Amino acid sequence: MPELPEVETVARGLRQAILGRRILSVTLGKTDFIDDPVALEQNLPGRRIEAIERYGKFMLLRLSAPNGTNGRFHGDDAKQASLLVHLGMTGQMAPSPAEKPREKHTHVCLLLDDGRELRYTDARRFGRMAYLTEAPLAEELTRFGADPLEVSKEEFVKRIRERRARVKALLLDQSVLRGVGNIYADESLWRAKIHPAQLGAKLAPKQAESLWRALQEILRKAIVLRGSSISDFLDAEGEPGEYQRRHRAYGREGKACQRCSTAIRRGIVAGRSSYFCPQCQPAPRGFAVLPLPPRVARVSAERMRKARRTGRGGIGMSGTGSRAR
DNA sequence: CTCGATCCCTGGACGC
């Protein structure tokens, strides 16, 4: 599930692998995730990949003006342009020898001038791809908020505290911050000891500052570790990331909080599964915790027994009871 | 302004 650190990892890999290559031709499979497939087919060939940037969860392949085909391009299509790529949930982008058989769900192949293909695969097709000239691209990018790695503490605190929405919804809102998704939202909230359902406006300034710091530290560390691979994220070299080993909240329902040993719980916030420590991250009144699924509950109870026997686990049993009811 | 619901899509997990 590519969020900022995963997209940054892919962008860096692609920069190493395909910068400066010229696109010779385009082959498309399913196209329902492409803004204008015909524009893509007609306008990519003949352009050189001059830069690769990350913008939130998007990658931006900056392309030269087309060469070679005199008079075939008109207006803005004769100038520099960009390929906008969003990996959605399951998107992968990587170069491959052109003769290598294409993997299932490969929907875009860009033949490069060194005999390789830049391939985009995406089983669920929640991604997005668009050929955009300068003006439409600029227009597109205005919809997004601050980069979480660049936003100042003051700006971040202001953006969070001026809103009455739940803090997790704000972290996920790409017009507030660009690039944060479910994993890094939960991880930074755990680190800052803030419950995801807390309202932005109800955070004390110190809490918002703490969240800003946690978010930056976590994103930077995750980039160093090349992102989180939960089910199927692979970088531009086809390698998984390592950050999933550092997760403290996300996906850890029923497992011990690494600060206080209380079982991590799950609830729905902003329509998304949200993981938190009920002890370290006090919930606002009326928040419904989901009951532990039977299987998780069994394993969790066993872990608590073992912790007590071995004298570890501290206040381990608190938080295993359900408040949902 | 903020919320939840619904849709998109497929593979994997789970229950029987």
Next chain:
DNA sequence: TGCGTCCAGGGATCGA
């Protein structure tokens, strides 16, 4: 073993 059902989730959109 196999089959059906549910869930995962980023984003758009719509109605309350």
